[in-house]
Amino acid sequence: ARGPVTPSGVYKAGQPLSFFLTKVHGIENKYNRFCTMDVKDILSPEMGNLTASCQFNYMFEVPWLMKQYPQQFRSKPLLLVHGFKGANKASLEADGAAYSNIRFCQARLDMPYGTHHTKMMFLLYDNGMRVVVHTSNMMEHDWFQKTQGMWISPLFPKLSKPSSTLGESPTGFKRDLLEYVGAYQAYQLKDWKDHIFHHDMSSARVFIVGSCPGRHAGDKKSHFGHMRLRRLLHDHGPEKELVRTWPVLGQYSSVGTLGPAKESWLCTEWLQSLATVKGTSCVPLMTIPLQLIFPTKDDVRTSLEGYPAGGSIPYSIHVARKQPYLHTFLHQWRSEGRGRSRAMPHIKTYGRPSPSGKELAWFLVTSANLSKAAWGAMEKKGSQLMIRSYELGVLFFPKFFEVKGAFRTTSDVDSIGGGVFPLPYDLPVTRYSKGDKPWIWDIAHKELPDTNGNMWCPP
Numbered sequence: 476a477r478g479p480v481t482p483s484g485v486y487k488a489g490q491p492l493s494f495f496l497t498k499v500h501g502i503e504n505k506y507n508r509f510c511t512m513d514v515k516d517i518l519s520p521e522m523g524n525l526t527a528s529c530q531f532n533y534m535f536e537v538p539w540l541m542k543q544y545p546q547q548f549r550s551k552p553l554l555l556v557h558g559f560k561g562a563n564k565a566s567l568e569a570d571g572a573a574y575s576n577i578r579f580c581q582a583r584l585d586m587p588y589g590t591h592h593t594k595m596m597f598l599l600y601d602n603g604m605r606v607v608v609h610t611s612n613m614m615e616h617d618w619f620q621k622t623q624g625m626w627i628s629p630l631f632p633k634l635s636k637p638s639s640t641l642g643e644s645p646t647g648f649k650r651d652l653l654e655y656v657g658a659y660q661a662y663q664l665k666d667w668k669d670h671i672f673h674h675d676m677s678s679a680r681v682f683i684v685g686s687c688p689g690r691h692a693g694d695k696k697s698h699f700g701h702m703r704l705r706r707l708l709h710d711h712g713p714e715k716e717l718v719r720t721w722p723v724l725g726q727y728s729s730v731g732t733l734g735p736a737k738e739s740w741l742c743t744e745w746l747q748s749l750a751t752v753k754g755t756s757c758v759p760l761m762t763i764p765l766q767l768i769f770p771t772k773d774d775v776r777t778s779l780e781g782y783p784a785g786g787s788i789p790y791s792i793h794v795a796r797k798q799p800y801l802h803t804f805l806h807q808w809r810s811e812g813r814g815r816s817r818a819m820p821h822i823k824t825y826g827r828p829s830p831s832g833k834e835l836a837w838f839l840v841t842s843a844n845l846s847k848a849a850w851g852a853m854e855k856k857g858s859q860l861m862i863r864s865y866e867l868g869v870l871f872f873p874k875f876f877e878v879k880g881a882f883r884t885t886s887d888v889d890s891i892g893g894g895v896f897p898l899p900y901d902l903p904v905t906r907y908s909k910g911d912k913p914w915i916w917d918i919a920h921k922e923l924p925d926t927n928g929n930m931w932c933p934p
């Protein structure tokens with residue numbers, strides 16, 4: 476069998492893009508060789524001799540999480556950053572009480588309906604530090620039968636003394652990471668901010684795209700959410716002429732209430748940001764094809780997990796009914812090239828592919844679903860951006876990887892490598908068929924049985 480097998484071998488083979496999918500059980504092994512890692516690979520001693528770690532996430536199964544660390548690292552200090560309140564917070568803290576090395580940081584969520592979606596690892600070693608930005612909850616079910624994504628940083632060496640300027644990357648990674656962590660205003664994160672100060676992150680080639688709850692105005696308006704993406708595309712995006720006919724692509728696993736018409740937010744404010752090109756965001760939005768990838772009911776029914784996969788694709792009938800216009804943009808989840816057509820997406824990605832899908836002007840992998848809570852909504856005549864949730868993603872531009880023009884892409888596992896961008900799904904996209912319906916998680920599905928012969932009867 477071809478290709479690397481050890482965690483450090485797979486990691487090296489995935490350079491310099493360092494964009495990996497999680498390994499999937501139940502598919503041919505060849506699809507789990509290149510550009511795939513599992514949580515134990517990330518935490519392996521081959522990646523570094525861990526001395527402390529921090530896990531930002533939404534959901535945690537603490538006993539399972541502890542078992543993902545190699546035995547010799549299970550006593551190292553571990554900070555869990557979450558957004559739970561009340562009983563959920565008490566229950567998580569009770570789970571952690573069994574482990575003397577676990578501490579908690581509750582992210583403040585001042586805006587109603589906000590959640591702490593961000594999924595990030597800080598891994599401190601005896602010889603440096605690594606940052607992982609990903610899409611998986613810290614629970615068994617998120618890691619082995621779904622399509623999930625991750626960016627794993629290079630090993631950032633330690634600086635001789637802390638600095639906010641030394642160790643900066645061409646993409647401003649250190650400054651932006653410090654600003655994001657600073658937004659929590661949490662004393663429990665002070666040590667980790669110090670660790671970031673103390674490390675040389677100059678080898679990072681991706682941009683941070685984060686969201687944090689609040690009303691961001693003035694120059695802060697472009698520091699988070701879709702306005703952050705708009706600013707980065709304005710400064711570093713593709714030439715207008717190159718992408719004139721190229722679609723904007725969105726792929727996600729949940730949808731929020733986007734307004735009564737496509738002009739309410741999706742095809743105005745949000746699309747305006749994602750369609751931004753170098754030097755301007757004033758592009759004729761009517762000419763931009765918007766392609767959204769979201770699993771059909773049958774994609775879920777025939778998936779590896781069957782209907783239960785839909786338990787992590789929380790699209791509610793009440794939300795769907797309010798926005799039938801959304802369904803005109805929908806495309807199926809297809810990942811034949813990566814062997815993941817039946818591994819339902821929990822990854823969230825956005826990008827600007829060519830009509831053929833063979834080229835890519837930029838690519839974002841993030842925790843952010845298609846919602847105003849995650850991306851932000853303008854208020855007060857566009858003078859401020861209101862965001863409800865914490866989100867985090869990393870943005871890839873070709874020029875920061877010495878690629879002229881656009882990335883060449885592949886979703887064919889046999890042609891991964893050599894600077895080609897390893898897509899998680901097949902491009903060009905496949906429209907919903909005539910009878911296709913988007914997956915809805917809170918209605919019964921009893922016409923046909925799923926992979927395991929079961930029906931879906933939500934409570």
Ligand SMILES: O=C(O)c1c[nH]c2c(Br)cccc2c1=O
Binds near residue numbers: 533786788
């Ligand atoms: O950020 C995430 O990862 C998620 C956020 N909300 C969820 C709900 Br609500 C129900 C089931 C799964 C998820 C989920 O996976």
